Amino acid sequence: MDPAMAPYLGSDIMDGMDRITASTGSSSPIDAIKALRAVQNILNNYFAKSTAIAREETESAFDGEVDVNTILGDNRTKAVVLECQQPTYNNAEPQQSTAVMTSNKPPVEHKEPETHRAELDSIKANNEAGSNGQSHAMDYPVGEPKDKETIKVPSACQNGGGRNLVESTTTHAPGPEELFSLTTSLTSEATMPEPGQATRDTTTLPNGVSVPESLHNPSENPATAMSTPQVEPRNNSLGVTTTSAVISDKPELASENGTIVTPNTTLTTTAGMRATMNIPDVDRLRFLAAEISRNVDSVAKDELARVKITTAALELVGVVRTPADTIMSWFANASVVSAVRVFQHWGVFDAIPGVEPEIKGQPGVSYAELADRVGAEESVLLRTAWMLTSSGVLRHTAPNRVCHTPTSLLLRAGGAMSEMFKLMYTNVVEVSTVLPAYYNTYGRSEPLGPAHIPTSFLAGRPDLEYFELLHQDEERMRGFMRAMSITHRRVPTTGMYDMGWVVRQAAEEPDRVAWVDVGGGDGHTLKVFRRAHPELCAARCVVQDLPEVVEAAAAAAADLGDDELRGVRWVAMDFHRENPVYGALVYYLRHILRDYSDPVATKILLNIRQSMIAAPPAAPGPATDTPSISDAPVASRILISEQLTTTPPPLYAAFKDYSMLSIGGKERTLEQFAAVAAAAGLAVTAVYRDRGTPHAVVELQVAGDVGAGTGG
Numbered sequence: 001m002d003p004a005m006a007p008y009l010g011s012d013i014m015d016g017m018d019r020i021t022a023s024t025g026s027s028s029p030i031d032a033i034k035a036l037r038a039v040q041n042i043l044n045n046y047f048a049k050s051t052a053i054a055r056e057e058t059e060s061a062f063d064g065e066v067d068v069n070t071i072l073g074d075n076r077t078k079a080v081v082l083e084c085q086q087p088t089y090n091n092a093e094p095q096q097s098t099a100v101m102t103s104n105k106p107p108v109e110h111k112e113p114e115t116h117r118a119e120l121d122s123i124k125a126n127n128e129a130g131s132n133g134q135s136h137a138m139d140y141p142v143g144e145p146k147d148k149e150t151i152k153v154p155s156a157c158q159n160g161g162g163r164n165l166v167e168s169t170t171t172h173a174p175g176p177e178e179l180f181s182l183t184t185s186l187t188s189e190a191t192m193p194e195p196g197q198a199t200r201d202t203t204t205l206p207n208g209v210s211v212p213e214s215l216h217n218p219s220e221n222p223a224t225a226m227s228t229p230q231v232e233p234r235n236n237s238l239g240v241t242t243t244s245a246v247i248s249d250k251p252e253l254a255s256e257n258g259t260i261v262t263p264n265t266t267l268t269t270t271a272g273m274r275a276t277m278n279i280p281d282v283d284r285l286r287f288l289a290a291e292i293s294r295n296v297d298s299v300a301k302d303e304l305a306r307v308k309i310t311t312a313a314l315e316l317v318g319v320v321r322t323p324a325d326t327i328m329s330w331f332a333n334a335s336v337v338s339a340v341r342v343f344q345h346w347g348v349f350d351a352i353p354g355v356e357p358e359i360k361g362q363p364g365v366s367y368a369e370l371a372d373r374v375g376a377e378e379s380v381l382l383r384t385a386w387m388l389t390s391s392g393v394l395r396h397t398a399p400n401r402v403c404h405t406p407t408s409l410l411l412r413a414g415g416a417m418s419e420m421f422k423l424m425y426t427n428v429v430e431v432s433t434v435l436p437a438y439y440n441t442y443g444r445s446e447p448l449g450p451a452h453i454p455t456s457f458l459a460g461r462p463d464l465e466y467f468e469l470l471h472q473d474e475e476r477m478r479g480f481m482r483a484m485s486i487t488h489r490r491v492p493t494t495g496m497y498d499m500g501w502v503v504r505q506a507a508e509e510p511d512r513v514a515w516v517d518v519g520g521g522d523g524h525t526l527k528v529f530r531r532a533h534p535e536l537c538a539a540r541c542v543v544q545d546l547p548e549v550v551e552a553a554a555a556a557a558a559d560l561g562d563d564e565l566r567g568v569r570w571v572a573m574d575f576h577r578e579n580p581v582y583g584a585l586v587y588y589l590r591h592i593l594r595d596y597s598d599p600v601a602t603k604i605l606l607n608i609r610q611s612m613i614a615a616p617p618a619a620p621g622p623a624t625d626t627p628s629i630s631d632a633p634v635a636s637r638i639l640i641s642e643q644l645t646t647t648p649p650p651l652y653a654a655f656k657d658y659s660m661l662s663i664g665g666k667e668r669t670l671e672q673f674a675a676v677a678a679a680a681g682l683a684v685t686a687v688y689r690d691r692g693t694p695h696a697v698v699e700l701q702v703a704g705d706v707g708a709g710t711g712g
């Protein structure tokens with residue numbers, strides 16, 4: 001091709017041209033695929049510029065290589081159909097293929113040659129400035145859509161060099177309404193904020209109830225932050241790009257289903273050869289890179305910046321990876337997990353010097369010495385270690401040594417994160433091996449629990465509930481508690497809910513229990529609350545849990561002389577049955593409901609609701625009686641502290657929900673919490689969202705008594 005075009009086209013397009021040239025003279029279907037792939041690359045780049053340029057350059061690019069018969073635009077799907085044919089070489093059968101390109105970036109309107117030249121010059125300037133395309137927002141011509149417009153084919157193309165006729169047709173540019181529908185089709189409906197939503201202070205639930213939101217701006221919540229127009233949301237954070245292409249021999253399929261979002265490119269020739277590839281959306285890449293850069297300066301002091309960088313970086317990897325790479329990367333990750341588990345089991349993380357002492361000037365330990373320490377063959381230790389050095393879990397140092405990283409230090413025995421790893425390993429990895437059999441046994445439906453859940457099925461004790469199962473193995477139970485104790489570092493506890501009314505009301509009603517931590521474990525959450533609100537008197541606080549947990553926790557708190565827990569009341573109970581503490585100001589449930597299905601979660605709430613009165617009823621009625629709260633000056637409230645998930649959720653939230661499936665639980669949206677609450681006769685009265693994470697506190701009151709009392 002004409003090297004003079006190089007400054008206008010950029011190196012990627014030039015490469016594509018070269019690959020086409022390289023396939024000259026071959027009758028191999030693979031070469032045909034390579035050529036088509038190059039064509040695809042070229043056209044994709046043209047999309048970022050203009051179909052007018054595409055047409056012009058296609059003519060020269062296909063010179064003697066691949067004949068483009070037709071380029072047709074499909075207005076509805078914003079697809080461009082490219083029919084092309086590889087010329088016959090050495091009397092071989094021609095390889096005929098059809099390319100269908102779909103894009104959320106419709107081709108721009110054809111321009112007259114003078115304008116076109118100006119556009120080329122502007123692209124050249126961009127290329128020279130290190131940017132090979134314009135922002136797409138600027139590529140959409142505004143104004144009335146035009147009908148299809150046939151581009152006149154240059155005469156050189158019609159009969160020169162034995163080439164076939166090339167006819168190009170551009171689709172009209174979309175009007176504002178089409179652009180809107182195009183955008184929304186690419187966006188999670190549930191997370192798509194309406195204009196002005198970021199400043200609204202209420203959320204309306206499906207039942208019509210409006211609940212006040214916290215003072216925090218919802219758009220700053222990462223669950224929705226990536227969904228605001230400002231950050232151009234996508235449905236996923238891995239693997240799916242919104243600008244993509246399909247080359248298939250059935251172009252009508254791509255058009256008929258109206259699908260615009262296609263993660264990959266499939267190349268098919270009539271010879272049946274297939275190959276898949278991903279065409280990166282360069283605009284999206286640029287946007288994500290900018291999103292990362294934008295937040296770099298704040299990352300040290302702002303958790304939200306870290307979340308934004310992580311989210312953008314994960315999506316960025318998905319955009320640049322090919323589909324095949326994406327699939328294989330899952331197994332690379334799974335192998336890292338497997339290697340960690342093996343090294344935990346062998347005690348390798350504990351056998352590596354923790355503080356990296358210099359041994360003869362070298363950090364860490366040699367692999368040979370390490371293998372010796374843990375009683376493993378050096379070669380198998382080495383091959384397992386490669387999974388961890390290559391993924392940054394451990395650090396390889398020359399010549400043949402290995403040392404800790406901040407990540408591997410967390411995996412040493414007894415550490416809370418190490419216990420969390422074991423917990424997740426069982427609930428995600430081990431459970432996955434029995435899930436098909438589980439669903440065969442119980443049917444393809446959500447486990448309702450509390451027993452007959454995948455984890456108890458895995459353990460061969462399907463009759464047990466998850467916590468009954470944990471209590472079968474004291475070491476595992478201790479590990480679980482240890483794992484829970486660090487959740488505060490990643491999941492906020494305080495700082496969301498406005499505690500003002502609790503403190504005020506507790507002072508006004510000195511005989512009333514102020515705070516009941518239902519399923520509060522060893523009291524670590526109450527400790528965090530009491531640290532933040534020392535005015536919350538210990539004697540007015542209760543930690544409830546299963547008898548064995550309460551017993552051990554109370555003893556441990558006493559042994560340790562834990563200041564924040566001194567004087568706290570420990571109450572053994574079963575939240576599947578009645579709650580023995582009546583009329584407390586607050587019943588607090590952190591990470592409780594998500595362990596259970598909707599019917600079980602409803603029952604837990606119903607049991608608490610029965611206790612939201614000043615004293616036990618003299619003659620208790622049937623369990624379904626609605627208790628009166630008239631004796632209590634201020635109505636009791638239930639606070640649910642959990643993640644509020646979205647539909648669809650981002651990857652990490654989806655993973656958490658999926659892992660909950662294995663114990664019969666689920667992560668919920670606000671609407672799902674409201675539905676569970678309503679089934680228990682409760683209503684959502686407020687939602688307090690965290691600024692930097694999807695976590696929130698959802699406040700509930702007895703449905704008929706909403707608005708009763710003076711607090712809050």
Ligand SMILES: C[S@@+](CC[C@H](N)C(=O)[O-])C[C@H]1O[C@@H](n2cnc3c(N)ncnc32)[C@H](O)[C@@H]1O
Binds near residue numbers: 544546
């Ligand atoms: C996921 S942990 C949450 C602990 C704590 N609330 C937190 O946020 O870290 C669930 C807690 O519920 C307790 N639990 C499980 N079943 C229970 C039951 N039937 N009655 C009371 N507590 C229970 C467990 O012992 C455990 O402490």
